[in-house]
Amino acid sequence: MSEPHVLLLTLGGTIFMTESAGGGHAAPDAEAGRRLAATAVDGLRVTARQLANTSSSDLRPHHWRRVLEEARAAVDDGAVGVVLTHGTDTLEETAFALSRLWDREAPLVITGAMRPASAPGADGPANLRDALIAAADPAARGLGPLVVFDGMLHLADQVTKASSRSVSAFASHPVGPVGMVDDGRVVLLQRPLPRPAPLDLELPDALPRVPALIAGIDEDLALLDHLPTGAIAGLVIAGVGMGHVAPEAMDCIRRLLAAGIPVVVATRIATGGTSEHHYAYPGSEVDLLAAGAVMAGFLPPAQARLLLQLLLAAGVQDVRGAFRDAGPGRTGALPGPGTP
Template sequence: MGEPAVQRPALLLLSTGGTIAGSGATSTQVNTYAAGALSGDALLAAVPELQQLATIRVEAIASVDSADLQFAHWRLLVARIREAFQTQPDLAGVVITHGTNTLEETAWLLQLLIDDPRPVVLVGAMRPATALSADGPLNLYQAVEVAIDPQARGRGVLAVLDGEIHGARAVTKVATQGVGAFRSTGAGPLGWVDDAGVHWPAAAGAPMVPFAALPLSSMWPQVAILHGCVEPPAALIPALLQAGVQGLVFTGTGAGQLSAVERTAIDQWNGPLPLMLRANRCGSGPVHRCADHARLGLLPAGTLSPQKARVLLLLALIAGYTRADLEGELQRLGLMAV
């Protein structure tokens, strides 16, 4: 009698494009290439070792540079992951191939929306698939290793790049070049992957999923990010408010400080104010309460980057949050002191 067939874990791989699927004219081009040129099936075929790890179903969500990702793509991702987890009890997890430019935003969005202990793992690359020493194939292999690892359950949405496992809340891109371009600011990676397997130095702590039941419509609110600097344009905030933006994220200087120009523009506005969050432009460190900013209706974003603060604000607006609701959510998420 022959040996019994090995039952491999079932995985869903959702492709969205990005550098990991990029193609350049020559193997030495690492900065000039077409992002999203290769299909998810082509990425899978380039790493035949994956067949020994899992049975992988590939589906395409998009084939774009992640800078061109749209809300419609986010809706498709959320809907497909929710459906897969609801209808496939034997599914071990989901892997998403993604461009690195906005990978952290998609990861955080999914963290706030997907309520299932099974892992959702985002993976990208800093070099196109056609480049010498392309990092995408190994990143993809290690992402699958993480997705099928039983200890990955209950850790929320993850990102795997350059042998490191990052959580959705802390991960951010910190460099324009080089394969080690991602960090978890203020926290460090959750674990790592190497020849010996997947390593988790700490026990899992299930993250909160405040918008698990939130339906996503085709129309999303308008939320702008403003970057703090010396003497910002005085007309910018009134123009945005007159245009009817529903949310503003201020990338303040220092610990989320707004300039007198920005504070005056908010103070002098006669209409209803949008929901507003204060982040910082430093790259790490928290933004805390400030009585002067609170008087103007601004809430601190804690340790969230401006782009992740915007994601939170988008979902809060879709959910119909008031400022008081948003303040309570920030406290529940541990981003704001009670």
């Protein structure tokens, strides 16, 4: 039998960067990319295709569209899985977007590195090898896109970048990694629940304009009243606590909602998510819901912004329902010994 085939797509990032002489600034390096693209895993045939070699802050929706086109074609042609290398700065955003768009059972695994390829202790080779193993492992099928980093597997719709420096840079909220790569195979730590249905969307070159603002003391959002009509398609607020804003901000929020502009409220707090029932004072979640705003649940502000953009681009009318379907996390503990 022929070896299983995995397609490696590369968008660049730190994993394909080297430092200048003397350990100076890191920059994209085509030669580093060629070396890493030659990473081998016993019993696996890997082919590599470079789509870009850039920092992840410079990526756009058309890059996602190309990734999806190439990945779908490879899987339909017999590849058992696909790996995508990506800069870590916005990796969580690409992962979330792909989690709403990937419509195949085969794994689509995203990885990167925190240290340049030339640095002592570079983490890129190990991350890439683990990602290739995960992409070919039947245990990863049907989980949707995954992020593999520092030996751990994260569901793409739950992963966040938790450190700007550590090689263990990613975490999953609210329930932790779904698995790990150990001894050349995927070990699942939780049982994933069914995935949300993929959005029926042909990605445009630019997503609808949705700014994200941070709530806090003395923030009344009045600057939004000075925007030209049609300047924004929606708004995400990183609220305080369980998703609260200053009472003075409610007038602006109500004006936006009356104009047909959806407002989604997440929380700026790292864990815990938003509520829909704990508080009922001006600017609380109960007040926001009564005005017509949508609470983001466990989605962080960056992912809430992306989901709203994708929903608007797809013409979805029930924004509140779509955010509720995003759910509090789609995993449960694996059964213990003797558990049916």
